[in-house]
Amino acid sequence: MSEKIPYKIYLEESEMPDSWYNVRADMKNKPAPLLNPGTHQPMTAEELEAVFCKELVAQELDNENRFIPIPQEIRDFYKMYRPSPLVRAYCLEEKLQTPAKIYYKFEGNNTSGSHKLNSAIAQAYYAKNQGLKGVTTETGAGQWGTALAMACGYLGLDCKVFMVKVSYEQKPFRREVMRTYGASVTPSPSDTTEVGRKILAEFPDTTGSLGCAISEAVEVAVSNPGYRYVLGSVLNQVLLHQSIIGLETKAALDKYGIKPDMIIGCAGGGSNLGGLISPFMGAKLRGEADYRIIAVEPASCPSFTRGVYAYDFCDTGMVCPLAKMYTLGSGFIPAPNHAGGLRYHGMSPILSQLYDDGLMEAVAVPQTSVFEAAEQFARVEGILPAPESSHAIKVAIDEAMKCKETGEEKTIVFGLTGTGYFDMVAYEKFHDGKMDDYIPTDEELQKYFATLPKMD
Amino acid sequence: MSEKIPYKIYLEESEMPDSWYNVRADMKNKPAPLLNPGTHQPMTAEELEAVFCKELVAQELDNENRFIPIPQEIRDFYKMYRPSPLVRAYCLEEKLQTPAKIYYKFEGNNTSGSHKLNSAIAQAYYAKNQGLKGVTTETGAGQWGTALAMACGYLGLDCKVFMVKVSYEQKPFRREVMRTYGASVTPSPSDTTEVGRKILAEFPDTTGSLGCAISEAVEVAVSNPGYRYVLGSVLNQVLLHQSIIGLETKAALDKYGIKPDMIIGCAGGGSNLGGLISPFMGAKLRGEADYRIIAVEPASCPSFTRGVYAYDFCDTGMVCPLAKMYTLGSGFIPAPNHAGGLRYHGMSPILSQLYDDGLMEAVAVPQTSVFEAAEQFARVEGILPAPESSHAIKVAIDEAMKCKETGEEKTIVFGLTGTGYFDMVAYEKFHDGKMDDYIPTDEELQKYFATLPKMD
16 A cells, blocks of 8 residues: 555456356345236246346356456457546545545546447347357446447447437437447337337337337347347346456455445446446455445435335337336336436346345435536546546545545445446536426326336 | 557556657757748747747757656546547458557547547636736647647637638537636637728638638737637647657557557648657657658648749738748638648658658648548448548558558557547538549639749
């Protein structure tokens, strides 16, 4: 610890993890299984393989193996942009005049601009390995679609993206990046699928939602031979792939003997937070270490803090398996003013179980305060953060300011998931004072809760 | 050399250069001095200090000192995003099936998205140090303006940017990033300056040019106490600051015993290429090493390959000093279809002298071929390159393909100056087949050459 800690801790390529970390192996209470939406029985591997790649199904169902080897081809791809830096936020600390020590794991230094690439390349690899022609998916703010387009472009796989219509229209550049990588992008809901046509007939003016785009992508996957559906968050397999974030973070901290007091991450479907905390939560579950773990979500889409823990549909069209999770109801759509991602109605079953077991905290923050934190951070740390990532920044700053009051030299680690280059419309609204902090009322939420499936 | 070369060579922070490299110290034929546009006599330090910061004037005029120390504050800022990686393009080599070994120095991993930040922080630092209130500048594609806004935001300096009108309108997101960092951005020509009003009166429909925006920025700097003008390219001081790129590149290559056969960089005003090659050119001038050095410019703005080597105005309003350089004439504006930067009519006096002395080569490439190379690169190397940087990619690929024909295992090093996140309109044109390769005719160029100042 006497050694001066550099601004950026880079691991050597040789120090990169060679296995992902499966936190389910450490959990006493395992996440609840996915259920068949018709029979309400746990989905079998065979049933899941109609939708997902075989190897990914095995990962999805594996609650036992703590380490799952990363295939060499994926490790080679990771080397194009990993290890990612763990940054000591010296400039932010100085600006805040806080005794806290702040670190962030920066996942934005790749063209997809976010951590999503960690799972995209894994899912595309297994699809390719299985001899498939291509994959389908949905994207909202566009980070996941971009990452998958990159991974598929690299491996020569076809990639069909259903992009939430409002984002498709507001983010033409995101669409263009996906095209650069050879993906086809369709605004959702579309008339190219049965479920899309049904939703359009019922709600002709809808601007789309993630749940609806998922339904369309799944329909195309199951009705086209040689295609499977892939998902960028929520699923156990995705958190598994994202554990590379946490493993590198832990290795970098250990290298300098740094012990975190709290770990903070933004949470939409849970892919970043779940990945970041996996090995830390494992150590906590085994009683080897202790720290606060804080999920930060938008007040406009508060699944942890105001949702219910129940089985729910993963998609609007109700064609996907049921997942037990903190949810706002599959019909929930954030208010139009909600910027960026973190707009999914549910939350990773793994994180939901951990939260329900009291192993982590959650806090919801209003949008304007998030952009204030983003701008403050950008000006001193030089990185223009994505709106999603800025939720974690907001709470990291809040905690650092508490340390300033108490004089405690706490060590704060947060996940900086990506960059905001494609979110300038939202920044413009913020600069022009046109951003609002609309929060759903209890009555509105009750209406969505009423759509939850009736379980026995 | 037996050691396996990693995908990305990162220097340690402790290995970062502590001085810039001033290649003028090695040049037998020094670059020609800037001249007073009225008297045609060399500009004195005193004259220059009316426009530029004092310390920067000293750097501008220093033809003798090979190493100029980097102040600690600037080195600390550099640590936020430097050392930048030198990447071995294994994936591109594999795709091309070339025996060539390709390396690129990637300068895009900072929020300004390009190498411009290296000089922006230096210039802002010296302005701050001199007790100034703020700085003015011009920006075209927006990389320089963004970098300067970041540097000024960090140091708390006021930053007034004149942005070429066509870019201001086509790139609202660039503008918004600058606002995020607290800069004011005015479309140029504007009615806020005398020179702007004059140009608007003469050419009411003009979409603006860099030369015109420079005139406006200089006018505001000299007529507002506490302000100075700063420039992102062309000047000796800028190449000096950018030598950090070349020094790091050389250190990384030396670390693994790699000897380049050729060094390739895109060239607009020359800041990136000049910085990248500085220490290499120094060694070449001293006879310690030899390699090809190749400047790549757009066929639509071909100052090296079709310009004349002569004293010319640096700006449209003819208020700046005269510089001896390869130039297309200060009235030259690339065709509207020209995408991205590399649109300045002149070229760095240092590089002009080196080119005239036969110490480097230049090649001009058509736009569509540049975007083809960009897309090919993006799909295998995972980085979405800026149009400017893609000029270097294009020629690096061409050279690698020559190696494939001859079987030679040449080592190619090129500068990847930045990312293309804000250039998706140009990518869209390319995808939609709406990009053309307009090249100025000889008659057009002759018309601009006629505007060169008459020298004795």
